[in-house]
Amino acid sequence: MIIRPIAWIALSLGLLGCAARADDLRVVTEETAYSYQQNGEVAGSATEVVRATLRRAGLPDDRIAIYPWARAYRLALSEPGVLIYLIARTPEREMLFEWVGEIMRIDYHLYKLRERRDIEVVELDDARQYRIGVLRDDVRHAYLKAHGFTKLVVSAHNSDNFRQLINGQVDLVPMPEHDIRTLCAEQGIDPARLEKVAAPSVPTRLYMAYSRQTDKATVLRTRAAFEHLQAEGVVERTMASEP
Secondary structure (H helix, E strand, O other): OOOOOHHHHHHHHOOOHHHHOHHHOEEEEOOEOOEEEEOOEEEOHHHHHHHHHHHHHOOOOOOEEEOOHHHHHHHHHHOOOEEEEEEEOOHHHOOOEEEEEEEEEEOOEEEEEOOOOOOOOOOHHHHHHOOEEEEOOOHHHHHHHHOOOOOEEEEOOHHHHHHHHHOOOOOEEEEOHHHHHHHHHHHOOOHHHEEEEEOOOOOEEEEEEEEOOOOHHHHHHHHHHHHHHHHOOHHHHHHHOOO
16 A cells, blocks of 8 residues: 555545645845856756746745845745745744755765864864854854854855855855855866865755745645655656766
8 A cells, every 4th residue: 555645645545736825935045066157047957856846736836036045045934935945854843934845965075275284173073273264044054153163254155155255264164065166166166176174974965945934735735746756756856867
């Protein structure tokens, strides 16, 4: 006997229909290696997963906007009908959002300039004495702040943190390897200049999620569509296509 999730059954039976309030839907994200502006549109593998999910759910997929992370996060916290991605699912955020589906898992590492022999970091705690560039209201910002890191230099964009690292304005940045490669390519920096020095102990799960005030039918419809795509292997294939 096959037991399907309630949302899946509802979608299959067409019970969510007009209640989705598609006209009110907004999608927000930040600029990353998986979501970025290209030829006037928001592109990237994570964006394609979101678009495919919305299309499968019969919802508009052309209302995606890139903002600084702090602004995107505030919109998803405070306004109805906002879908945000890629957002880390943490215990602190669990009750703040309606979680749709896990798009990917990612490992963050601390990076320094290889030439900075004065910086010695083996374990994460060793980094407390150094200036660390973080993204405002990002999970890395929250994690380090909660664990007593005080030398945090807060920026609005990952690219700002990266430039400050290259210019010596910060000593370390926490980023995934893919973002480091992308930023090096964009700014003409040899990746060999960067050195990975430490990492958190567990991967971070990145989701798409709705604001809590969003119509429940929209949430169920989107969650069901994501489950279909995940079962068909579309999510995994799309994320694996990112160079």
